[in-house]
Amino acid sequence: MSWIDIGHIDELPLRGARLVKTHIGCIAVFRTAETEVFAATNSCPHKGGPLSEGIVHGQSVTCPLHNWVFDLNTGEAQGADDGRIITYPVRLEDGRILLDDSAITRRSAA
């Protein structure tokens, strides 16, 4: 596993997200708490809604198009909806956000 520095935690709004653009699609990086980040595909499996624009609450995000809610730990849709988003390893070191390079070099089988 190799880690790629994509920026500083302060560049992410608390309880918000920003995009990482890659050749194989967009990754959303979420900041759910002062020092907690998650990464997942930006696209909702329902109608492709941009998850980085959703409301972030607890460790979940709500898709802005039709309110599907995803647990960012597992990527599973919550409640009655059935679906899953791909999550990627991401961690914090001295305030720097490190994203696993698998996120930008290949799409994991899901």
Added chain:
Amino acid sequence: MKQRLVVIGAGMASGRVLEHLTDAAPGAFDITLFNVEPRGNYNRIMLSPVLSGEKTYEEIVTHDDAWYAERGIACRFGERVSKIDREMKVVEGANGHVPYDKLVIATGSNPFIIPLPGHDLDGVIAYRDLEDTQQMMDMGPGNKVVVIGGGLLGLEAAAGMAAHGVDVTVVHIMGHLMERQLDEAAGYLLKKSLEDKGIKICLQANSKEILGQDGKVRALLLDDGTELPCDLLVMAVGIRPNTALAQDAGLATGRGIHVDDQMLTSDPDVYAVGECVEHDGEIFGLVAPLYDQAKVAAQSLMEEEAAFAQKTLSTKLKVTGCDLFSAGDFADGPGREDIVFRDPSRGVYKRLVIEEDRLVGAVMYGDTADGSWFFGLIKDGTNIDEMRETLIFGPAYQGGDTADPLSAVAALPPEAEICGCNGVCKGDIVEAINAGAGDLGAVRASTKASASCGTCTGLVEQVLQVTLGDDFQMPTAQPICGCTDLTHEDVRRLIKGQELKSQAAVWQELGWKTPNGCHVCRPAINYYLLADWPLEYQDDPQSRFVNERKHANIQKDGTFSVVPRMWGGITTPEELRAIADAADKYNVPTVKVTGGQRIDLLGVKGEDLPSIWADLNQAGLVSGHAYSKGLRTVKTCVGTDHCRFGTQDSTGLGIKLEKFLWGSWTPHKLKLAVSGCPRNCAEATCKDIGVVCVDSGYQISIGGAAGMDVKETELLCQVPTEDEAIEVVMAVTQAYREGGKYLDRLYKWLGKVGMDWVKAQVVEDRENRAALVARFELSQSIYRKDPWAEHVKEKAQTYAPIADFTLEAAE
């Protein structure tokens, strides 16, 4: 021959080294102790009690002159070491050289001084030593002090000075106090209790400049323009290991002086202990690990085997009268779960963080009695699966009944007011119930309680239940969402009644079940807070649906639509050219005229929003708020300017209304229209608020809609002048803002409160109308501005990706 030991720095860590050495091997070393401060070792942790007056300096001295004399330690206090010559093995002091066989560096840390303009003014100090403490103790009633830094040290300084009657303001850059030790909820409780002690606290405050007069500090200027006058400014924003001497001597340093497990630096004869060291990537600020290091260093000097190991730490903190405890790692994280306990009435908050059936962190506020038990569980990695359900109640958990949610209502005295609109107290309601009123409708009919704005409906029902017991079937009120059992009405009432002014306050005081709400409740809470506390509460974009956060409407393909404001539907050739140019420049696929007399640019890429706004701003165009739960458009007809039937200047009034109302947030979208005559070309009678001009004045009607429901407005009143029409419209808007349930259009609110109540509030009671207008204007002093210009200026970069790997050339 006796070995010569030189120690640089007489602080708590080196003091402990000397204790161990001289106890275990008295006379083994010839010891010289340097200290920059003109005194020996004192208990620096106890400076706060000295500041607050609970202790004197003499009481916190650890080693006095006699102690050093007994142990034959040569003290060179008040003398700065200028250099360590490792080749010659000599320490160069201001008053002469001292050779060493072994050297211990314990230079501690330096307070970090933010290099703001004016940081070198007289009266700008850190909080580190006795001199600083003395300066703070010299302050008294009549003095103003600003403390920068809402960490432990800053708050202790603030609390200590406040105890002397000093007017203290704490300025903190983060969103809550002590963010490294506490989470948001505990930080909120701490803030509240400090404010109760009279300390003012400014959060998310960026210091810009320290202002001075005649070389002395006068005030702190924040970047929002606020000026905080002060006689003394204390910077308590953190410490940095003091590595200068070691670095000059060529020792390996990083953030601190590198040491191994034996506290040995990169030189085999030089040790280092305390806040100046870096061990395994960590630096240290709490005393427990420093004492461990001191013991290891002493043993290493005596050539005994010893190794320093980092341990999980707990902090039990006492900021003058506030009970706090934090231990382990309490940050949220993947795979982690929280158990949260809140007792709003006692001001207690507890949070346990669990990972794989083990407790990994705990934060407590208000009741920290079980702290050490939790700390034990964390340290030992105890499997807590079996006690999980009762874990948060601590070791002494005895079981017991759950609290009765009705007890608060039951405890209210008869004269307690239940319905503020109609002045009905609990006794009146109980009397009516005893006289036969058996349900809400009957109570309303006989007492008028909850018959107006309706926010006390829940309370009236609870009084019914308390009075009738099982005979009353409580209607199941719809809670806002799964995060709470409270209804919108309950929450609105409690936010006002309990003066809850932040999200953290709502979560804590109203016992929210989730850490920070969800996409259903958080936007509502954000709206209620900003509507009720326009000055105190700061709008939180992250609690808004994407359209309001990005000030554009998201489309199904993830692009956005951009609608510039056209006041009253009037535009100019220049504006139209600017819109056309923008449409060309940003390849806007669809340009459409909206139903509200505006032009919509559809299909703009999210990243392009700040640039297209900047271009439109250049032409004087601002946001049309076509995305907001707020004022949308004021549609007009051409009125007396051109129309042969027009009775009044409907276009002019429309423009004025829009200029007064724009930027305001309302429970749901708010659409207005002004028609110049009863032919009603602007379709004013299906708007939330419509004005129809007649020869004798202005007919104002409210509660129309043309969406899923189609409603005709109901006449509110007719007024003779344009000024009065504007006043009535503003007052109605404010009444709706203050009472409406989030996502209820105006007609739904009207259905609940009734037209008679609205007439009484805004037409008949002139004084109340003026008060509503004043509150609306106060809120507008914050919100009547162009969010596009603001985002272009301050937030443009957040619209771009944080990283873009598609731009990199393939290798």
